[in-house]
Amino acid sequence: MQAANTTTPDERVRREGGLRRLLRRPEMGAVGGALLVWLFFAIVAGDSGFLTLRGAATYLEVAAQLGILAVAVSLLMIAGEFDLSIGSTIGACGMIMALLAVDLGWNLWAAIGASLVFALLVGAINGILVVRTKLPSFIITLASLFVIRGLTIGITRLATGRTQLGGIDETLGFDSASAFFASALRIVDPASSRGASAEFPISVLWWLLIAGLATYVLLRTRPGNWIFGIGGDENAARNVGVPVDRIKIALFMTTAVAAWLVATITVIEARGADVLRGEQREFFAIIATVIGGTLLTGGYGSAIGAVFGALIVGMVQQGIVFAGVDADWFQVFLGAMLIIAVLVNNFIRRRASQAK
């Protein structure tokens, strides 16, 4: 009887259409949204360059840097926590690289390694504070947002008297580091008769790599299942033996490492560091994650959703430039989109989980 039951599907399982099955995935709202946004700008700004390969390269570059953050943030948010300190961590990591490599003459790779250690430390401290004090991570990381930014500005000014440092391109190891973090892939546009081409930054590859890794962890590993469990009901998860504290600390370290990667990419691309770099990135990452269908309260979401969330934000940010609208209006679009996305995602989730 049991064997029969496992091999033949229950007759009460209505054969779900492919569409309905797909709708159960948390990221479906964002995939549809990305399609709509693309269509919108294809119509509005299609003849001013949005549809060209170069147009795609510009919005993908924005989406990639944001997406690296958003993927890490989505893991943390599925586990029910926030990290507001990533923007400041980007600024601090970049400044550490520049101070060590430019001012102290370190090899750039060593400076990158040192700032990675710093990022891991920031993540660990955030995580340990959240786990030990049981305060909301919103409060803990709001505090570290200001502490880290303040320290970055203060120490940089004390050490150099400035708030910006250039000259990264003259440091040892710049060429190899540049190949790794800031090179570009030139792709020739097959649609263009004059052989026009566009440069796609390597950060797009980093973004997709991290998204793939995060998706694998979430859906196909034990810690992935624990992340969902912790976000759904922390006490229940703890009672069945999930190492809640360790997972949370690891996730805070993951978001900090994502910030470090973005810092490395921007420092090398811009050939310098700025104490204010990364400001507001934490909010953009949360927006991309929420647009991607991850529940603000945890327990539900996906890394692929964060990828599409970041893509939407990137397309809107660059699309309105192509459309000839002043870039000042971007934030208005972003805020409105956030509300719409949450409403749509709520609707989809309710339909998916009420399938009785």
Add this chain to the structure above:
Amino acid sequence: MSTSTPVLEVRNIVKYFGTVIALNDISLRLMPGEVLCLLGDNGAGKSTLIKTLSGVHKPDEGEYLVEGKQVSFDSPRDALAHGIATVYQDLAMIPLMSVARNFFLGSEPTRGWGIFKRFDVARASQIAREELNKMGIDIRDADQPVGTLSGGERQSVAIARAVHFGAKVLILDEPTSALGVKQAGVVLRYIARARAQGVAVIFITHNPHHAYPIGDKFVILKRGRIMGTYTKAELPRDEMIRMMSGGEELDALEHELREFAGK
């Protein structure tokens, strides 16, 4: 293990909360495959007793034995490792996660090794379905979110999970109180199945109609003390209903109400 060794036994347990004596001189014996119904009014100490048995509280005095060996639990996790599983009323189930993922949370089956060790999702779904079938729970699809199940089905999944992971004693905290008649029947049937598999059950309920058909033994708790332990043969249904619903107090109340209304 001889059949005469109780799977769970407590002797003269006392629990204080500050100056309050929450449990006073509690002794219980539970044999494998036995259903013990714990009855009592609000504030009788039922919750404290469950929490003490399930490892949330430590008793201040008395002995706690599992299969004849003395134990002292530091956490519910610790109790679970000794085979004492508690299914709480507010379920330890995560509504947006699938049945299979809930079932195996914390004990996921894996395949591969090293960094390639991964959560065997297909096997998890299959085992979850099989185990639920064994308990007579016919789940439609192990990949559907727990939130789509009815309250009775959720309770049943929680019970099946505890049994699958080797629970010897199942503590059920009012599993039927929030359920309709039919669903409560479903849960009672699963309790009977668990008992048939040799699992001992401590069943807490307010409802005599749920307790009487399933119980082998009845323990009445009042003001932190055991007022009596009865086997089914010693306790006729009407008497039990009377005791559960407050017995003499109800008689007194009835008398008072009659005086108030009457004359």
